[in-house]
Amino acid sequence: MSELIARWSKESLDNSEEHLKDKIMAYRAGYLPEERRRIENGLKNGVIKGVTSTNALELGIDIGGLDSVIISGYPGTIISTWQQAGRAGRGASDSVATLVAFQNQLDQYFMRHPEMFFGKSHEHAIIDLSNPYILFGHTMCASSELPIVLDRDKKYLGGYLPQVLDELKSESLAKETPNGWIYSGSKSASMVVSLDSISSDIFKVMHLNKTLETMDRGQAYREAHEGAVLLHQGETYIVDSMDLKKCIIKVNKTDVDFYTQVLKESFVSVIDIIDKKSIGNLELFVGHLKVTENYNAYKIMKGDSTIGYKNIYLPPLEFDTVGFWFTFPCSVEEELWEKRSKEDDILEMLIKRKNLDIRKEIFGGALHGIEHAMIGIMPFHVMCDRWDIGGISTNFHPSTGKPTVFIYDGFEGGIGLSEKAYELFNEIVGTSLELVEECNCSVGCPSCIYSPKCGNDNKPMDKKGAIFLLEKIKANGCV
Secondary structure, three states, X not given: OHHHHHHHHHHOOOHHHHHHHHHEEEEOOOEOHHHHHHHHHHHHHOOOOEEEEOHHHOOOOOOXXXXXXXXXXXXXXXXXXXXXHOOEOOOXXXXXXXXXXXXXXXXXXXXXXXXXXXXXXXXXXXXXOOOHHHHHHXXXXXXXXOOEOXXXXXXXXXXXXXXXXXXXXXXXXXXXXXXEEEEOOOOOHHHHXXXXXXXXXXXXXXXXXXXXXXXXXXXXXXXXXXXXXXXXXXXXXXXXXXXXXXXXXXXXXXXXXXEEEEEEEEEEEEEEEEEEEEEOOEEEEEEEEEEEEEEEEEEEEEXXXXXXXXXXXXXXXXXXXXXXXXXXXXXXXXXXXXXXXXXXXXXXXXXXXXXXXXXXHHHHHHHHHHHHHHHXXXXXXXXXXXXXXXXXXXXXXXXXXXXXXXXXXXXXXXXXXXXXHHHOHHHHHHHHHHHHHHOOOOOOOOOOOOOOOOOOOXXXXXXXXXXXXXXXXXXXXXX
């Protein structure tokens, strides 16, 4: 989006503003450090007049002197919104911050209820300090600053510290000395630690033997698979090849008027259950999950229209995490069908398609709808972005034997989001029901049950069924 807005901004300039083209830049993680410093300095000294950025400019960079901030879509948390708005107005001059709402759940919820945004307290800040994957990075960075002494530092770095240090030693990232454990890696510890990705693999994007940018494996799968259209500073590149062993992506500069969007299938298996509770005849769980993501195809898009699909072949991404899930009794499918089969839209579908599986499709679409609605509204209650959360829903799951909706942390080991959502399940269900019922669309849209991150292209989907299931949870005494 930051790349697209930079490109659209340049294209919108008329002849008298042509001189501004080189003074509008995109900015995001993945750019090489020297390119990022050049943009930051250009913004500070006024050579660059406008930057379209991801939240890479949100924290820790002193750019000062900005007159205006336009926030493209609700950032995911109230804290981030104020942080981004505060990039402007640091001097004595007047400034303005504008939030342009996108067509998705929380953006539209706040547009309908602005008093909720301005009156709501901050989100529940979440971090799981016992996550070994987080401790691994924290310990590595700590040992690069001061020697770690076990007896002294266990209270800061947790009871798993001896095991974490042994693991770092086996990876040649720490060694024991008479003064304590110290970092022994060849690169700066802070450069080795990834703050927000599942994989530590770093891919280089190469054009004419020159590195354009870097990205982790997850981002590479999403944005730089073979055939993908990659944007960099408003220029379009087509990915020619992706070497999974050497982590090299080769691109060719090509001017195209289409873009690509990857599709994926996710599978979840239950490792163990941490806690569970009953809500009438529904069951709610929180526990450890194994998630497998298969990236097997991508769409070719022009504007809002899909003009083609192509297959890709990538090894699956797997990670263990924490999630919460809830099950419905199998009889709910019959109840939903009995209600929906009498409605005009279902009768029309039956006449047009003569599809004997439409009953299962409607039920699957209802489960899919509440999964999306709850993921979309969860950042209202828990401090996260919906891109931090994953989910799947299914008419039957082998781990539960029932219709099930899973929602999980999109980070290796989990970071505490699902545990907090498990505690706040009543509130999340209540706000999700309000969100979907308030939306004035008839069959579902991005403001209620559609998701831009859906790997199944938002299919199947059933808004009326989603409302029915949310009301079912409410009737069981949840809300």
